[in-house]
Amino acid sequence: MGKIRCPLRPPSMTLNRDRPEILQPPEHPQACRTQQTITVPPDVLAKTAQKHDYPSAAWRRSCNRRTGAERGFATAKDPASNDISRGWCRLMGLAPLMLFTTTLLIVRNQRILSAWNARQAETARRAAHGLPPKTGKRRRKTLASLATGPP
Numbered sequence: 001m002g003k004i005r006c007p008l009r010p011p012s013m014t015l016n017r018d019r020p021e022i023l024q025p026p027e028h029p030q031a032c033r034t035q036q037t038i039t040v041p042p043d044v045l046a047k048t049a050q051k052h053d054y055p056s057a058a059w060r061r062s063c064n065r066r067t068g069a070e071r072g073f074a075t076a077k078d079p080a081s082n083d084i085s086r087g088w089c090r091l092m093g094l095a096p097l098m099l100f101t102t103t104l105l106i107v108r109n110q111r112i113l114s115a116w117n118a119r120q121a122e123t124a125r126r127a128a129h130g131l132p133p134k135t136g137k138r139r140r141k142t143l144a145s146l147a148t149g150p151p
Helices: 011-015 044-047 057-077 092-127 143-148
Strands: none
Touching: 057 092
16 A cells, blocks of 8 residues: 555565565465455445446436535535524424424525526526527636646
8 A cells, every 4th residue: 555665565665764664574475465456255245336337327316416415405504695503593492493494495495496597597598699508617727728828
């Protein structure tokens, strides 16, 4: 892993001398100390395998659900709009907290829906005038813009 120097792993000997070094390696080391890869048996793999293959569309849909849920919790806790941080409600008990939380989520959903409707109306207005839909500002820089821009 690039943390210690070991004569059994010649590439590790190129690390700095301030790294710990195994001075007396065993004559017959375990396979995990000398091989590059490991084979995981099927019974262990069944517990750790993902439901969908990594770069597939199903995997992206699955991950996007989690992203949406995390975004929902983040906007519900955002102090700029809702703020359900500790101490936001002085009433105690499950019923008042559930009522307030439900109301907060309804207001959040209405705010998101009105923003979406405004974006759709703007896109329709631009299309009526023969303009392309408005897109977000490009945040990443291209290599060409970095090369020609100021230092």
